[in-house]
Amino acid sequence: MAQKKKRAAGKAVLVTVLLLAALLFLFPLILIFLNCLKSQSEITASLLALPTQLHFENFPNAMAQMNYLQAFANSILITVCSVAGLVLFASMAAYQVVRRKCLASRIISGLMVASMAIPFQVLMVPSVIVARELHLVNSRPGMIVMYWGFLLPMAMFLYQGFVKGVPRELEEAAMIDGCGQIRAFFRIVFPMLKPITATVAIINILGVFNDFTLPLIMLSSQSLKTLPLSFSVFYSSYLNEWQLIMSGLVLSIFPVLVFFLLMQRNIMDGLTAGALKG
Incomplete structure (x- = not known):
């Protein structure tokens, strides 16, 4: 007892x-x-007090000033294209590095791992200079290419461990039946990488959608701004419209929160599979 x-x-x-x-x-x-439902005076008086009157007009006002629909569309387009290309390039690169046992593969793998130790802040200025020379600044394709470059090393590193676990005999059997190497990869290997693909995709979707720093240094046109970057419209030297800032935060959190709730099981399964595979 x-x-x-x-x-x-x-x-x-x-x-x-x-x-x-x-x-x-x-x-x-x-x-x-x-x-988010208070007035400016109520927020200034006390952050912790309950609202005396619900100001639902804060949401349409915030959407109008943020250009919410345009910013949301920009974020979705950049995120989808960045992550789709990342999954494709990282999986194919990891497959080639693992399957080709040569000095070049070991050098590429080592450089990819070493690049993950370099902080992004160190690369900010050189990246903008290179992007300007390549005419990638202030454009959605430029943002997508930049994300591919910055996110590829980690994604490729994660894929390598899973590719090593795929039996080579399956590819050889497919090639005997007439498949080329590319077809064998997409028909045999890539479907077996589903757990790590889900992990890489979900983590990078959340990261790219919520990213503030790279859009800040790459995008200047108002029509190209992403959702996190659109908050700057609420800040000024003399007055911060806190009721609109709070409403804008709720509007920005909502898509990410819905995505997380819908993909919660996939997130946990992917992370668990990745941990067990490593």
């Missing part, structure tokens, strides 16, 4: 600690949702 009481007490303490930790992590979100 005493043992059961100790276990029950320990479980109660654990649940309490977890609930407090969850509340701590959710507090910023609660604060945003609490203030």
